Amino acid sequence: MRRSSWGLGLTAAAFLLSALMVKAATAQNAGSDDLVKAQSNAANVVMPTITYDNQRYSTLDQITAENVGKLQAAWTFSTGVLRGHEGAPLVIGDVMYLHTPFPNIVYALDLNNDGKILWKYQPSQDASVVPVMCCDTVNRGLAYGDGKIFLHQADTTLVALDAKTGKPVWSIKTGNPGKGETGTSAPMVVKDKVLVGVSGGEFGVQGWLAAYSISDGKQVWRAYSVGPDSDLLVDPEKTTMHGKPIGADSSLKTWQGDQWKIGGGATWGWYSYDPKLNLIYYGTGNPSTWNPKQRPGDNRWSMTIFARDPDTGIAKWVYQMTPHDEWDYDGVNEMILVDQPINGQTRHLLVHFDRNGFGYTLDRATGELLVAEKFDPAVNWATKVDMDKSSPTFGRPEVVAKYSTEHNGEDTNSEGVCPAALGTKDEQPAAFSPDTGLFYVPTNHVCMDYEPFRVSYTAGQPYVGATLSMYPAPGGTNMGNFIAWDARAGKIVWSLPEQFSVWSGALATKGGVVFYGTLEGYLKAVDAKTGKELYKFKTPSGIIGNVMTYEHNGKQYVAVLSGVGGWAGIGLAAGLTDPHAGLGAAGGYAALSNFTALGGTLTVFALPSS
């Protein structure tokens, strides 16, 4: 009896073991093309954008609008790092992979054991990279593929770690922090390549996106945002804007002299991929310097949406949203890929909520511009985007002279520009629910005064050239809104005012619940249809991370990093004042430092076991 029982046990154990090995093997091979399949298993989160289309939508539906009110903190994990925590962890099988700001620690946490540390990787980095990072030492997350975890460190080292052991498999240097190039964005694995971008728009870098071989880290291609055609990886005859070839020297013609060499166009946002069209999408950042007078011309291709072939890097189409930027409206925010009917016809769309305050809808196959509407009524720097296809200025914003820092000139303070340089929305990604057809967008509701002036370039030193002061948009004291947006009509459906900018990435779920975090530190759950608040919980610090959800042992969890910092930690820590509101209002706006303090913590939520 004992013996047969033992035998049975062994058989069962062997069966279980082999099942686990199959599962592990599947996970191991989930690099390259398999990620397309792996992303559809909602139990896991295999990429920083949740899925390639950047919808940030999960089909998990145990947590619903009816029961989310009972959500509880299941377990928490301190990262041991104090600075701003952006991004979100990955979950693959029984393991969660978590990153931190500088010094960029990576933890593998055991989900079978309340987050026990399976391994920890801490790179050795020269601390001199810290001051060349604009706006805090954030990192937006890890990528996974081919059994490896990819980290783009602050010092631009791209390292591939064995997902099982945390041991480096290969490591290469992608940039030069000595001239202000740093790593903050999350890499993305597409097929057999790891895509990596660069930060440093405030240090006069020549921005680029690069693809490295997933197996050994060799560079496959590198596409610059500005410069000669050979740097840009464009085909002057085939790469188009608004359906027309961009022609030769499309970037060089729009810069004076050699300014493009320090012309910016950093690529620190999120990347999307459409496997059917075989195109990747991303946006480029501000032209350098912030003083527009020092760089006459359109400054192409800063502030531009790029669609590129991931195999060759060659651009298929481009669209420059903010030619000759005068306000630091980086175009790096995520490109959300959705298929929605317009006039009865299903269109393959790209939806993008830009820093400049316009929500853009384009055909992602051709780059045709379909909609460009303000997603915050406060936006005033442009009256509209010219949507007349026969107009020579089609697709260009109609800039209001009063708010044009170029028009007003150097050493003149342009007052009351909305949005502020933070943008109506920054990198914090929006979500889309195919169930409601709506986009859920975390926004800033902040305006500014902007005074450009002459600035001189020194490699590795800040290269800014403007003074700005920021304050809440007129007519209220709320500095943020969480909105639901109809991208086909270009209209706000509902809007929830928040005291501070909403700097946390949103998550939509099949359970009819949308999640986001606030700078005071609340995780909030709202009804996807109505925006009604269903649940909130105060985490240990302000949230600038992105909400994610996964399933483990048949149970749905929601997780978010808290740890205030980033631009929000600079602009809002001391509170904002309105220089035009008179003495009475000075100090009338809340200081974030009265609500929250530093500290990185992951909080994981679940419904109570019944």
Place this chain on the structure above:
Amino acid sequence: MNRTLCAAAVLAAGLCLSAGLCLSAGLAYAIDDASGDPTAVKSVDGKWFDKDGHPTFKIEEDGTVDWYTYVGFTRYSANCLRCHGPDGLGSSYGPALADSLKRLDYVRFTATVAAGRQNVSASQDLVMPSLGNNKNVMCYIGAIYTYLRARADGAVGRGRPEKHAPKPAAFTEAEDKCMG
């Protein structure tokens, strides 16, 4: 241009020799200002100095600030704000310089800006870069100091000073020479 910056460094070192005197005198007069009594006693081409010869602010009864305090605000906001927060009030990681200047005198302030500073421990990675060869900072270091001194002493409030004295011709000349 390096020569100009070198000259600036020599000037700072020269002031360092008299720093002890200034500091001890300062402590007797104004505990809120490590450089001592900020009262402006002398003006050269619109630039004001205290009795010890340190740059200082001059604010008229109607709130008009001197040109250098104003320029200090703009250059602080362009070059320092991203770490030290708006109006010298600090960020989630950079110290509030409006407080720091209560402990840092002019000489130590200038030396810190030029050389940088590191405070790296198990829990913090606070690194200030060396800005000694950054013209956008060093060509205006006196003005930035003057503005922050006014903030430390509570003489200037938050935000952009509403009214300021006109730009002195000497400023434009010195700026062109320094910025190149």
